[in-house]
Amino acid sequence: MPVLTDLLFYAFAGLALLFGFLCVANPFSRNPVTSAMFLVLTIVSLAGLFILLHAFFLAAVQVLVYAGAVMVLFLFVIMLMDLRQSEERQIRILTIGTGALTVAAIAGILIRAVIAAKPLTVSPSLAGETKALGRLLFTQYLLPFEVMSLLLLVAMVGVILLSKKEIE
Amino acid sequence: MTPGLNHYLVVSALLFSLGLFGVLARRNLIVIYMSLELMLNA
Numbered sequence: 001m002p003v004l005t006d007l008l009f010y011a012f013a014g015l016a017l018l019f020g021f022l023c024v025a026n027p028f029s030r031n032p033v034t035s036a037m038f039l040v041l042t043i044v045s046l047a048g049l050f051i052l053l054h055a056f057f058l059a060a061v062q063v064l065v066y067a068g069a070v071m072v073l074f075l076f077v078i079m080l081m082d083l084r085q086s087e088e089r090q091i092r093i094l095t096i097g098t099g100a101l102t103v104a105a106i107a108g109i110l111i112r113a114v115i116a117a118k119p120l121t122v123s124p125s126l127a128g129e130t131k132a133l134g135r136l137l138f139t140q141y142l143l144p145f146e147v148m149s150l151l152l153l154v155a156m157v158g159v160i161l162l163s164k165k166e167i168e
Numbered sequence: 169m170t171p172g173l174n175h176y177l178v179v180s181a182l183l184f185s186l187g188l189f190g191v192l193a194r195r196n197l198i199v200i201y202m203s204l205e206l207m208l209n210a
Contacts, residue, residue, distance in 0.1 A: 002197075003170070006169070006170055006171060009171040009175065010171070012180045013175070015180055016179065016183065017179065017186070017210075018187045020183050020187070020206055023187055023190070023202065023203070023206065024186055024187065024189055024190030024193070024194065024203050024206070025187075025190070025193070027187070029186075030196075032196050032198045032199050035171065035199050035202055036198075036202060039202050039205065039206065042183075042206065042209070046209055049176070049179070053176075061188055066209075070205075074198070074202065075202075077198065080197055081198075095193075098192050099189060099192045099193045100189060100191075103185045103186075103188050103189040103192070104185070105182075105184060106185055107181055110181035110184070110185070111174065111181050111182075112171035112177055113176055114177040115174060115178075116182060117174075119174075146193070167181070168186065
């Protein structure tokens with residue numbers, strides 16, 4: 001009798017892969033908004049996988065920040081920039097085919113490396129994850145944390161400066 | 169089959185390769201950025 005969590009893993013993993021594929025290679029529409037929508041669904045499926053790994057804080061933050069803020073920003077940019085549809089350049093089967101073949105080869109190498117690696121007996125799950133994450137963030141990874149906030153500040157100042165120049 | 173670490177890594181590798189395909193095959197810049205996000209998520 002298959003356990004529910006096992007089925008949920010396959011469900012979320014399958015959905016994530018399906019939505020990821022539809023994001024990059026939608027056979028029905030070349031619209032970038034469609035790709036953005038499917039990326040949101042991929043991110044939410046990955047949040048489901050995080051929950052299965054007992055990483056609850058990460059799953060919540062993923063949905064709130066990644067799907068809720070970053071992708072919304074993407075959609076703002078897509079809609080404000082008024083991109084034309086991708087040019088009517090015919091989709092050369094040979095180019096796309098070569099690309100797909102190369103990517104399949106790289107994926108094959110990665111998967112074979114994963115399967116051939118020494119088996120790990122630890123099952124992938126965390127306990128008390130939020131506390132452990134907070135503790136790590138404020139002790140061992142304090143410097144990268146502060147550097148990241150500085151980076152965000154620089155980005156914000158840069159954006160304000162750039163947007164100001166365009167008005168004049 | 170209970171999903172172990174290998175299963176998660178395989179899913180991650182496949183998502184990475186999907187993102188890589190998107191970066192290489194799409195011409196729209198925004199879609200290239202989104203495929204890059206997909207790779208980072210993987």
